[in-house]
Amino acid sequence: MREVDVKLITEAVARLAIDTNYDLSRDVKSCIHDCRLKEIREAMDSDNSGLAADILGMIEDNIELAAEKNIPLCQDTGLACVFIDIGQDVHLTGGDLREAINEGVRRGYEEGYLRKSVVADPFTRINTQDNTPAHIVMDIVPGENIKITVAPKGFGSENMSSIKMFPPAAGIEGAKTFIVETVKNAGGNPCPPIVVGVGIGSTFDGVALLAKKALLLPLDERNEDPAYAEMEDELLERINELDIGPQGFGGKTTALAVKILTAPTHIAGMPVAVNINCHVQRHKSVTI
Amino acid sequence: MIKIDSPFTKEKLAGLKAGDKVNISGIIYTARDQAHKRLIEMLAKGGELPFDLTDAGIYYVGPSPAHPGCVIGSAGPTTSYRMDAYAPALLDHGLKVMIGKGPRSESVIEAMKRNGAVYFAAIGGAGALMSTSIVSSELIAFDDLGTEAVRKLIVKDMPLIVAIDSKGGNLYER
Structure with a gap:
């Protein structure tokens, strides 16, 4: 049995919320860079206006500026999605875990000059002024570690x-068509190039969570299941043939990646969820 | 590179074509969902707006807080279709420039053509980059709305793309 003070969790959440809003992980940066090179080649080969390559260049400039001048990558610093895997041999002390996580969000968003984007009620829409409550997903896992991931959405x-x-x-085929159609309908709205998180199986609520968790996967690692790896490749190709392109102005780079997570489901069902993220693909984790 | 300064008269905008890269300078105002709702309510009551809409530009943005000593925080565009219900009335009252991201509805495009207005796209998700062209920011209305309050911005060479021009030319419908 290991004792962990929830203050450590507050500190970790605050730090992760700040860090991920100012700097992207290496896999995302290199994926954007590769896509830009592809669009530059495409512009030379097909004699197009080069707008797609230019926009990806501005997105790369933005990543550099954010780190260098200490400005959040995007003004929408997100609703804080916090995933916490707690080892079953951990005993949490020092207070309420949920409140400790929210305190971390409160502190991180204040100290990091991040935008407070949460309203208390969907209809009256009064801003809570501190970006709480976070969307918290807790899981109990073997061991005595705690893994915390903050993914502002x-x-x-x-x-x-x-x-x-x-x-x-x-x-x-039904699933693939739905996934491609969802991206097509989104068009230029979600700030393409996007990352497409897909959940298949489970239940109504479970499949949405799978899709959200798919957005936490590294972009440079292939799906361990060859059949799903192939499905991801095919979907990415079909999506990038839609000619939505960066910001919706045409081009081959509509999505940076398609990530699929699956789970067992009921004999009568086949739930599919598509959770779209923009190129500001933010998530950071720490294990304590 | 085409350069345009405020005020945004019909004449200055008439030659712009969808796909043109334009740097704009001068005064623009920020407004997004809640501010639009209030502006429209004020217009309906015949009241005076916090700023003159004649040849004005509105940037759909809810910036992040400014670090000490900085003009503004991250300040990229928000998705424009959420303002579609309100935009035609503002255009009919003199608004000439909208800055945001993503496609617009038919009724907005019709109102743009009617009034000689232009819709510019800023790069979504590039809030750090966009903020570097903002020279000053002054809160002028609805401060209770926090990030959604109306701000008067002075911008210098803000890098934009003509997404929909005053003739209805539309980069989203190629």
Whole structure:
């Protein structure tokens, strides 16, 4: 049994919220860079205006400026999604865990000069002024570690996400068509290039969580299941053929990646969820 | 590179074509969802708006807080379609420039053509980059709305793309 004071969790959440809003992980940066090179080649080969390559260049400039001048990458510093995996041999002390996480969000968003984007009620829409409450997903896992991930979610892309409860007869083709159609309908709204998180299986609520968790996967690692790796490749290709392009102005770079997570489901169902994220693909983790 | 200064008269905007890269300078105002709702309510009551809409520009942005000594925080565009319900009335009252991201509705485009207005796209998700062209920021209305309050910005060479021009030419519909 290991004792952990929840103050450590508050500190970790605050730090992660700040860090991820100012700097992207290496896999995302290198993926954007590769796409830019591809668009430059495309512009030379096809004699197009080069707008797609220019926009990706501005996105790379933005990443550099944010780190150098200490400005958040995007003004929508997100609704703080906090994922916490708690080892079952951990005993938490010093207070309420949920409140400790929210205190971390409160502190991080204040100290990091991050935008407070949460309203207390969907209809009266009064800003809570401290970006709480966070969206918290807790899991109990073996061991005595605690893994915390903070993934601020912008709503330009969240609003373009979709879920559908398919009958099993829809099959893999039904799922693929729905995923591509969701991206097509989103068009230029979610700040393409986007990252497409896909959940398949589980329940109505479970599949949405799978899609959100798919957005936490590294962009440079292939799906361990060869069939799903192939499905991700095919979907990425079909999505990038839609000619939505960076910011919706055309081009081959509509998505940086498609990430799929699956789970067992009921004999009568085949839920599919698509959670869209923008190129500001923010998430950072720490294990304490 | 085309350069345009405020005020944004019909004449200055008439030659712009969808796809043109334009740097704008001068005064623009920030307003997004809640501010638009209030502006429209004020217009409906026949009241005076916090700023003159004649040949004005509105930037759809809710900036992050400014670090000490800085003019503004991160300040990229928010998604424009959420302002579509309100934009035609503002255009009919003199608004000439809208800055945001993503496609607009038919009724907005019709109102743009009617009034010789232009819709510019800023780079979504590039809030740090966009903020570097903002020279000053002054809160002028609805301060209770926090990030959604109306600010008067002075910008210098803000890098934009003509997304929909005053003739209805539309970069989202290629």
